[in-house]
């Protein structure tokens with residue numbers, strides 16, 4: 019465990035989360051992607067002929083499209099920290115021929131894993147940025163030996179929750195995922211976070227129980243946890259041959275055969291029709307369990323089951339595929355990435371059971387239509403008008419790189435494309451396919467594929483079209499920062515200081531920078547200490563800027579609890595041109611959008627010409643400026659909508675400045691009446707420690723005003739999950755170490771912001787008032 023150990027030197031140890039109870043089965047959300055209709059009765063390529071999904075009526079898929087899409091997979095590898103995602107991906111790259119040798123995460127050869135391409139990642143042994151790679155995989159049909167070559171885009175995402183936005187980005191654009199779990203630790207706090215993110219974007223997943231070689235590994239406990247903790251109907255599609263040190267292969271329950279890895283680094287896969295005697299009976303039981311689970315979620319198997327008929331291998335495989343794509347089931351694979359066992363069968367499973375790009379419906383808004391109009395369904399037809407989503411920006415050695423998933427049509431080098439948000443057009447000068455930090459130039463990219471473009475300025479989450487449509491895709495969910503600190507360049511501040519901060523902000527929407535107007539300090543905010551630490555370190559390494567940082571502070575926020583009207587006139591007549599602007603409207607509390615995380619909004623409902631339209635943007639600007647600093651504690655204001663109803667202007671004295679200042683003044687007045695409160699981040703804290711320390715751990719969480727929401731005792735260790743205010747977590751890693759003889763581990767993740775207790779509110783208000791100049795008190 020890299021970071022959660024109680025020996026961590028850091029103030030807070032990094033954050034991970036247990037989500038609130040999940041829905042019993044996957045729900046359909048409107049995050050721009052809907053689960054594919056299961057009616058298409060999709061069958062696995064490795065076993066039976068594949069039927070394709072219903073084509074979009076507007077742009078039907080041609081046979082050529084279908085042939086291309088059928089063998090395409092865009093998948094992510096996600097999990098709790100240290101489950102072995104990077105180690106697994108390294109094997110995948112090796113077996114698919116992408117890399118010539120395997121290098122371990124923090125391995126002795128000091129090369130580091132391919133996908134951890136940043137120096138910092140290799141040093142710390144953690145994944146910080148998600149890396150995309152492209153590879154091929156050939157499967158062999160178990161029945162007739164027919165071979166099929168698949169093209170895969172794989173994204174290895176960070177497990178650490180401070181970099182959660184990287185996971186969001188990846189899942190937004192992937193068609194399927196591999197959820198990696200440790201065979202000993204099982205479902206951990208971050209597993210549930212990743213699970214929630216997969217649900218948000220309706221991403222079907224196969225599960226992979228890794229580390230089967232570890233002492234104490236127990237895949238059946240993990241399968242059970244997937245069912246009960248993640249509430250996903252699931253069943254193993256394999257049974258291990260040998261345990262722990264003796265783990266040497268798996269029984270394939272679908273095709274009823276044994277699979278072993280042999281040769282150099284397990285690169286030869288040996289199939290045998292003989293099932294070892296030691297596991298034969300058990301494998302039969304588990305195959306029956308697989309069929310029973312499928313009967314619960316799949317009609318065809320359900321029917322056969324009721325009639326006491328035994329499904330064929332092909333029928334079982336087809337049912338797994340249908341129910342996985344239909345978000346009703348997750349097949350469970352097992353292996354040991356480090357021991358090179360079970361990885362190739364997992365790859366076969368990815369091809370067999372995860373969807374191709376035509377099998378999930380992707381939606382976009384037509385911005386020509388009113389926002390309430392139904393969204394349009396995009397079609398992965400090569401000849402359709404191009405629509406793509408820029409999901410990640412990265413500034414590398416060669417300039418800005420923009421990662422894009424093309425959803426519809428074809429993107430070609432030299433094409434003119436339009437940014438749907440800004441309306442700006444841009445020529446695509448260079449198109450590449452990424453392999454971690456190396457690239458391959460390409461001339462064009464078809465729908466359903468992932469590529470990177472050079473020289474395309476935009477923000478992450480922007481939609482690009484070829485200009486013939488006005489489609490725009492919803493962006494991804496961006497959580498609120500929870501921690502902030504003041505940062506200052508040592509010595510004279512060079513332009514590199516702001517250059518670096520600007521670049522990081524563009525790359526990462528959870529990293530924010532603002533200038534505190536009163537203290538004149540630059541404040542950076544993010545998802546956790548490690549998150550900010552990494553950026554400070556990157557400033558030093560990549561921009562040659564050494565910085566001093568202040569003490570990490572909790573990112574408190576302010577919000578309003580009731581609606582308040584305003585009717586405000588800003589008037590100034592001090593010789594020369596005067597200033598005049600009048601604004602009338604109200605502010606009201608606003609719920610956070612569960613999809614995008616947006617919780618502030620400006621709405622203009624002015625009828626007639628009481629405010630000329632050219633001044634409206636100045637009102638909006640004034641509103642956002644006023645939100646930067648609440649009057650209670652100086653923290654930013656969230657959860658607030660401003661509605662502008664009418665106003666007044668003067669032919670000579672009205673200006674943008676006057677309207678901006680009028681709005682700030684109006685907001686400040688209304689804010690006092692809107693019963694403002696201070697909010698603090700509440701974290702979900704997970705502690706794992708030997709059972710003998712249970713009462714000490716629970717006691718310490720209680721004294722920190724924590725609410726215990728779940729606990730579990732296993733053999734000789736226990737897990738406690740509590741909700742605790744981040745402000746109460748200072749010094750917790752030291753305390754935990756002391757109270758558990760260094761054997762306890764903890765992790766935490768942001769849950770939500772909640773109003774602080776009245777005494778803390780008073781304390782924060784008093785402290786803030788002291789920092790203000792006399793005129794503002």
Ligand SMILES: Nc1nc2c(ncn2[C@@H]2O[C@H](COP(=O)(O)OP(=O)(O)OP(=O)(O)O)[C@@H](O)[C@H]2O)c(=O)[nH]1
Nearest residue numbers: 099100101102103104105144145177229354355356
């Ligand atoms: N015993 C055992 N150890 C493994 C296995 N796979 C990975 N590990 C070890 O587990 C540790 C974490 O592996 P990583 O591949 O870095 O895990 P990760 O999930 O990518 O970690 P983050 O990127 O930090 O989230 C490393 O020390 C690996 O050597 C496995 O199959 N068996």
